[in-house]
Amino acid sequence: MNGKNYLQQELYDLVQSDTAIFEFIQKGMLDGIWYWDLENPENEWMSPKFWQTLGYDPDEKEHLSSAWQDIINSEDLDLSINNLHKHLADPSHPYDQTVRYRHRNGSTVWIRCRGMAIRDDNGKPLRMLGAHSDITELKETERELSRISSEFEKVFNGTQDAMFLVQVVEPGEFRFIRNNTAHQRKTGLLPVLIRDKTPQELLGEEMGDSIADNYQRCVDTKGSVTYEEKLTLPEGTRFWLTTLTPILEQDIVTHIVGSSTDLTDRKVLEDMLESYANYDTLTGLPNRRLFFRTIEQLIVRCGSDSGRFALLYLDLDGFKGINDTYGHEAGDDYLREIGKRLQQSIEESDIASRLGGDEFAVILQEVESLHSVEALVQGLLQTVQQPIIVEGHSHQVSVSIGVALFPDAGEDLEVLMRHADFAMYDIKRNGKGGVRIYAPSGE
Numbered sequence: 001m002n003g004k005n006y007l008q009q010e011l012y013d014l015v016q017s018d019t020a021i022f023e024f025i026q027k028g029m030l031d032g033i034w035y036w037d038l039e040n041p042e043n044e045w046m047s048p049k050f051w052q053t054l055g056y057d058p059d060e061k062e063h064l065s066s067a068w069q070d071i072i073n074s075e076d077l078d079l080s081i082n083n084l085h086k087h088l089a090d091p092s093h094p095y096d097q098t099v100r101y102r103h104r105n106g107s108t109v110w111i112r113c114r115g116m117a118i119r120d121d122n123g124k125p126l127r128m129l130g131a132h133s134d135i136t137e138l139k140e141t142e143r144e145l146s147r148i149s150s151e152f153e154k155v156f157n158g159t160q161d162a163m164f165l166v167q168v169v170e171p172g173e174f175r176f177i178r179n180n181t182a183h184q185r186k187t188g189l190l191p192v193l194i195r196d197k198t199p200q201e202l203l204g205e206e207m208g209d210s211i212a213d214n215y216q217r218c219v220d221t222k223g224s225v226t227y228e229e230k231l232t233l234p235e236g237t238r239f240w241l242t243t244l245t246p247i248l249e250q251d252i253v254t255h256i257v258g259s260s261t262d263l264t265d266r267k268v269l270e271d272m273l274e275s276y277a278n279y280d281t282l283t284g285l286p287n288r289r290l291f292f293r294t295i296e297q298l299i300v301r302c303g304s305d306s307g308r309f310a311l312l313y314l315d316l317d318g319f320k321g322i323n324d325t326y327g328h329e330a331g332d333d334y335l336r337e338i339g340k341r342l343q344q345s346i347e348e349s350d351i352a353s354r355l356g357g358d359e360f361a362v363i364l365q366e367v368e369s370l371h372s373v374e375a376l377v378q379g380l381l382q383t384v385q386q387p388i389i390v391e392g393h394s395h396q397v398s399v400s401i402g403v404a405l406f407p408d409a410g411e412d413l414e415v416l417m418r419h420a421d422f423a424m425y426d427i428k429r430n431g432k433g434g435v436r437i438y439a440p441s442g443e
Contacts, residue, residue: 031111032132038088038117038125041065053111053134055104073100080113088117088125095128098135110139157181159259162240164194166215166256174199174215174256186262188234207231218244219253228263239263280354282332283339291353291361295413298363302406309406310373312362313420314342314384317398317432319358326391334395337388345380361420367405370437377401377435385433398433400424409438 032050037043044065048058054071061067069077076099087095095115103109115130156163162183167175176194184190189202199215200208211229218225226243240260247255278290286294298309316338323331335358342352342360351363362380367373381401387394402424404410409419423438 030131031134034115034128034130034132036065036115036128036130038127044068050132053132054101054109068101071102073102076100084115084128087115091117091119091123095130098139108136109134110136162186162260162262164258164260166258168215168219168253168255171219172212172216174212176202177255183260186235186238187231203231203233214242215244215256218246218256222246222248222251222253239267280339283336283354285339285343285360286351286353288353288355291351291355291363292413294351295363295416298365299406299411299413303411308367308408310364310367310377311404311406311409311416311420312364312377312380313402313404313417313424314360314362315400315424315428316358316360317400317428319397322390322395322397330390334388334390334397338384341384341386342380345383370405373403373405374435374437377403377437381435400427400432401435402427403435403437405437409440 030047030049031053033047034050035045042064045063046058046061046068050068051058051061072080076097079097080099083093083095083097086093095117096112098110098112101109101111112133112135113130114133115128117125118127118129119125157180159180160182162180164179164183165177167177169175176197176199178191179187179189179194194202198208199211202208203211211231214225214227214229224243224245226241229240229242231238231240239262241263242258242260245257245259246253247257278287279285280287295311301307302309319331319334322334335354338360339352339354342362346352346362346364347366349365351365353361355361364373364376381399384399385396387396389395402420402422404416404420404423406416410416419438423436427434427436
């Protein structure tokens with residue numbers, strides 16, 4: 001709007017006619033007013049509040065420009081003088097800067113100093129009118145925020161955990177904002193790749209949807225969520241233990257902070273230990289421990305649904321001669337080949353195991369009749385007994401196989417193993433090599 005508002009004009013008139021109004025303004029709204037005689041630069045009036053702000057008694061201070069120049073920071077004095085010359089030469093250049101003063105107690109006081117030149121009709125500057133505002137508290141707050149921000153950055157980028165920040169756009173929609181150096185190193189996802197991307201855009205629909213579901217759980221519960229996940233990223237497939245922590249504003253989750261611990265090495269070690277505990281290191285077949293546990297589970301399942309299975313107990317006849325003649329390395333190669341042939345001779349649902357030494361065992365799960373078992377075992381026998389090349393020589397070792405059917409030959413592990421073993425040794429007593437199915441009247 002053009003022209004002065006009547007209230008503005010009224011205020012101007014009051015200031016001109018009543019000095020109390022001016023005193024109120026300079027005492028109540030500012031931390032000091034100054035008025036400087038540019039024709040006599042040593043003379044400058046400083047309002048009492050300026051000196052009080054700096055811890056001095058105004059009555060002890062003369063109205064001289066040198067008085068405040070003695071306690072202003074020398075660098076800031078140069079800045080003020082430089083800005084003053086620019087403002088005096090060009091009225092459009094603002095005289096406005098923040099400077100540091102030394103308080104009487106030795107502390108630093110931050111003052112915002114603003115001013116304007118009062119000029120004659122020819123534009124020559126005669127006086128400077130200015131105002132001081134104490135912004136020390138603001139500066140201390142800024143410094144504290146800077147310190148907190150710096151400490152946060154140290155923690156954010158110094159931790160070994162992979163950390164990331166996610167914005168909640170709307171229900172079910174999330175966008176990554178940033179990630180720390182550990183996250184970048186372990187995932188191969190640089191900030192430029194992750195910033196402003198949705199999980200789906202970054203990792204594909206299937207994996208992205210799974211990740212977004214976890215983020216939504218954090219939003220819905222408004223509390224921390226912890227879970228394990230397996231992610232395929234540029235640096236490879238890795239396992240993570242991830243904790244999501246919501247950031248709430250007015251009880252609404254606006255952001256999520258994620259912290260992920262890399263479990264990959266631990267998972268690999270666990271898998272390795274599990275493999276050592278459950279699998280034969282020579283042949284890769286399930287070992288005695290895993291084989292027996294599987295049979296016990298199978299007994300429970302078949303017992304509840306009247307199912308049947310066959311337990312085969314195998315022993316290599318004359319294997320000791322290969323070890324004695326060619327050494328243990330050749331013997332190990334022979335055993336590995338036997339294990340491979342067993343695997344190739346059974347169905348995917350069946351299980352072959354090395355119990356130790358030259359003893360093997362097999363579970364046939366799909367058992368329809370005694371006749372079908374005989375046919376399957378005879379086929380397996382023929383495959384296993386095919387000649388094997390050892391040290392350039394063809395060798396054929398016969399195999400004795402004892403068979404016990406569940407539940408015909410027993411309904412618990414110990415009885416089934418004893419009966420399969422009995423049938424196998426019955427073959428050995430009668431010439432070795434062949435198949436014998438245990439009959440309840442056979443002992």
